[in-house]
Amino acid sequence: MDQHPDLKKKKKKLKKKKAQLPFRLNILFVTVFLVFSLLIVQLGVVQILNGEEAQRQINQTENTPSEKPVPRGKMYDSDHDLILDNKAVKSITYTPPKNGDSAEGRLELAEDLAEYITIIKDDDELDKTIRERDKKEYWYLKNREEVPDLLTEEERENLDTGDQYQAELDAITEEHLDEFDWTPELLNVLAIKKELDSAYELSPHVVVNEGLTDEEYAQVAEHLNDLSGIDAVIDWDREPLYDGTLSSFFGNLTSSDEGIPRENSDFYLSNGYTWNDRVGTSGLEEQYEHVLRGRKEKVQYTTNSNGDVINSDVVVEGERGKDLVLAVDMEYQSEVDKIVEEELRTAINNPANNTGYLKDALAVVMDPQTGDILALSGIRYDDENDEYVNQAYRTIYDSHEPGSAIKGATVLAGYQEGVIDIGTHMADGMIKIKSTPPFKSHRDLGPSISDIHAIQESSNVYMARIAMKIAGATYRYEEPLYNFDYSAFDTMRNYYSQFGLGVETGIDLPFEASGVTGVDPAQGNLLHLSIGQYDTYTTLQLAQYVSTIANDGYRMKPRLVKEIREPGNGDGSPGKVIESFSPEVLNRVDMDDKYIEQVQTGFRRVFTNGTAQSQWNNFPYEVAGKTGTAQKPKYDYVNDDFVQVDETENLSLVGYSPAENPEVAFAVIVPENGTNNSRHSVHHAIGKRIIEAYYDFKDKSDEEKQEQVENDDE
Template sequence: MQQPRRKRRGRRAPNSLTRIPVRLNALLGIVILMLVILGVQLLNLQVRQAGKFTAEVSSKAKSIQKENVQRGNIYDSTGKVMVDNKGSQAITYQKPKSITNAQMYKVANEVGKYLKVDTDQLADTNYAMYYIQDDKRAQKVGRHINNLAADGTDAQVRQLTQYLKNHQDDFPLTDAEKNNAMIYQKMGDAYALSTVYLKTNDVSAEEIANIGERQSKMPGVKVGLYYTREYPSGDAMTSIIGAVSTSKSGLPESQVNSLLTKGYDRDDSVGTSYLEQYYESALRGTKRTVSVGTDNRTGKTSSKVIQAGQAGSNLTLTVNAKFQEDLQKILEEKIPGGLTEGGYAIMINPKTGGLYGMAGVYRDNKTGKITSDALGNINRAQVVGSVVKPAMITTAMMNNVITPTNSAVNDVPIQISGTAVKSSWFNQNGSVPLTAETALEASSNSYVMQLMLKMGGLNYYPNMTLGNLDPSVWSKMRNGFARFGLGVPTGIDLPGEVTGIKGKTDASHSGNALDESFGQYDTFTPIQLAQYAATIANGGYRVQPHVVESISNRQKDSNVEHLQTTIPTQVLGTVGWTDAQRKVIYDGMDRVVHGSGPHVTGSQLKGIKPSVSAKTGTAETFTDGQETFSSTGISFAKDHDVALAIVVPGISNKAQDSVANTISVAIWEAYWRDVANAGEN
């Protein structure tokens, strides 16, 4: 049976929108919304933030340039110029923020057309790097290398440069190309926005004109100034002043990384020794900083000073240049020949620690050649002999083995069982009664050796042993010496000071404690003797020696010096003696020069006016396997702020072992003449 046919309801014709799936409608809506947001953001960037981005674009056309300033001058105590700066025109290069080797190669070749430089320091690596910047030459080298890496890779560059370094004769550069390669090397030594010197010496007017006219073709290259140190008063003090690096030598290799972090460029000048190094932070100054901008539309450049810069501060020394010159000359003329190894002398202000002069000569005892060696005063230590006796007697008093009113000891030869006899120079086999004052006058070895034994818990008797010597006697002696500055750092404002050598103190070296008591064991430097003399002269205060009196700067466009710092007196410690103990030492040192006894050791100094007190010394040494002597001395003028220390090591003629006295007389005469005015009394 057929089903009845149902009547269909009528349907509307389908609309085009109704045919789009719902999900597509949603996606379309999101797209429209994002376009609206993007349009709003574009409007914001182009209208509201246009100024900000214009400034950013402008800033990318700017670079920061740093210009060197003059290093500070150095003056002597009278204001005489010891170190100055000589400015000369130079060609500089400031490396852009971003530059390729190929671009730098192009600039170097352009500069090389007009600038001739010294090529002696052209490095093999830079020769190779320069060579392969030319594609044809790089391909020529590449033909000789098996398995050459892909073009432009670091591996390929390494292969090419290594091959070139090993086969330079097969790929030579012309003289002109070597010149360009050296310029390329100097440019490569710079880092972004740092400045290096392409040429500092003998830059001709023609070179300056040619570079100046073509700077648009040599980005980063310009004409500048280069300063070198000069010494208008001669070289008498150069070994104290020290040296400064040059653009050729560059920053010291051992300090290059630390200096770069402090803002130095690789070929900046920097103090490399002594005063120039110690006071580098003051002498260097602050570079002038300039922002140089280029308008991207017009190509015009403009500059703005960010930091004006400040020339380095000036140093005024405590040293008198005329006295320093005479001091040096006295040593050169009066030290003996033979095996003598030199002579060293220091004149110091006992109250402030300022040095009036510090001279030294080193003598090659094989050739007799003499060279300036002022720094030997701080880095050469010697056994100094009997000059230590005032410190030894003070130490004995402070350890209560003698007193200012009870210091009597008989000088006798010292015979320790199983050892050679040790005696004083004036008494080989008898007995001479002494006090602390007369022991200093006669320079008795026996007296101080017996004080050492008492400090070690023993009393002397012939053929005794030292098995029961208290080992603390070593620390007692050394601590006593250190109170005066012997065997410890003096703190002088120069790098490189040494403190000397301390000998062994175990039981097998007990006998050396006898030697220590009269300066025949540990070694001391002349600067330590100077601090020692100053400590005695000023009443017992150990002051830090220094050669710089003050630091000052000169304001721009002004000749007026503005004092920044006066080096203050630094007291490092005190002796701790009583007035009565100090008087014993003063009286004894006065007797060394002016005493009336039969064994006065410093009578040569008696004619010095104003009068001085002193302690002389002779130490037995060995030089080149032969017995020699060191002649030493300390002296000071009472009621005057001056003390002297002198050391002459390696004297081969025993008859000349008091030469320090002869030299001291000449030095005192020079001091009164040059520093303190003739006839002062």
């Protein structure tokens, strides 16, 4: 059956449209393909040819963080008087960009910065700072086109990049350098560039602070937009307020140039420090670095593609470090320093002082019941400059043989070992061991003396007999000690250590000396150990030792810092307490109470009837303690032989007051005196004045407190 003519026409048109549709789709697909291909090619061009420049622009327009220094925590004395403050220091800093910078860029920046500042103003010092290498590097950067001619192709073949650069510098001659006129202005540019070269990426580096004038600071601050990476900031330095008193215990900081110690850089960097941060390297600055450091202000800068800062936001508010409140009263500390210096000066200027060895006097004062350090004083006479210098650090770093001051510990060791008991009598006659010098007391104290009398009159022989008994030795005149147990050295040192002798005291400082332990186990040396003339101890150890006896056998940890506080509100006093350190008992000596009480009785009689009685007679305050004198031979080379040429004496005095419920303990060491008796009073003079000053300041403090109470009531 034939189709209708109109139906045939419709079918023909439909077939034509179906034939056209694939053709149009193909054109569309080809067009899309070509567009994507062009985009991929363009992306490749950006990544491969222009990637570095594109990344640079991205970095420039990113938010770039920066950190600004804040003041460290302050230190106050026990009366909340400020003793260590911060001093504002104007500084110019440089912070390299995130992806580093070029040497040419730093030179250009140095040239721009040199228009406003001179970082080394003394021409002679400037000449010393700029080395020949610095001048060669400058020539290298200014003559890039001539650098390839410095080495032949053969010379370059076997050199890596670093070696090639060094070889090129070596090839720069004096004739090359003479092309420039090395004026102070040009040398200043080189000095600035050296500082810029020292900076670490994204870490502010101090270009100059010392010697920077207000005008220079203002000039740089005005042109910061033209000096990429440069900032004019306020840095901080430490300012002790008591002319060096106790400053050796405050400690030191690294300089801006040094930054964090490189040997411990991993530790500091992992704890949020940057390379150029200043940190404590000694004393309380190091011990309490985590408290004093503060929180740096963090600023986010937004820059445009030209590197201009278009916005800045403080993302972390800066906060200065926490404050420390010390146990020391600086008025009393200053008075103790004055006492020690005056008495040392008197002793040195004494006409009988003809040995020339006397140079030091050391004193430590502490609270025996809490461990609070009340004063640390060390004065040294500098004979070359004829001046007296405060070197209080010697009280914890220098150790000396103290002599008889430690005899209280020897007697207590004898009690606890069971070789003597309360009331034990022994002869004081001279001891003579074969092949050793005679061993005797400073005078013959009789054929039979008690333990109390031995302490009171400082019997050497009584202590030696205790030592021999601890060693289990049999003594016969002019014969060796039979059955001598050499472990007696360890036994006695173990008892001494319970009082803090020969071990670290635990004071809150990063380092302290523990003294020197003798290494020759000769039998005679055990006798000398028992009277304080073999091992050496620091003045702080002696103060802890006598404090332990005063405190009924409880050894307290010495402490310089009592509290950590929030920064104050600007009225000159510290803020609220964050942490308060309670007194800490390190150990209780392994001895019966009755034995400690017996030694305390002996210590009282030293001052009322014994070796200190003549010096302390009619003293207005009750004091107990022990005197000490240790022979100190002086050796020198004579005809190539190392021989004894002289003899001096270390003088020591330890004590506490009052005898019952003592509140202050002290130790004094005056090493290397002559042997003339006219100078044997220097340690007593220091001790007496220290105790008098303590009670004077205590009375004054009590009066002030009473006045404050009355004022509050009103």
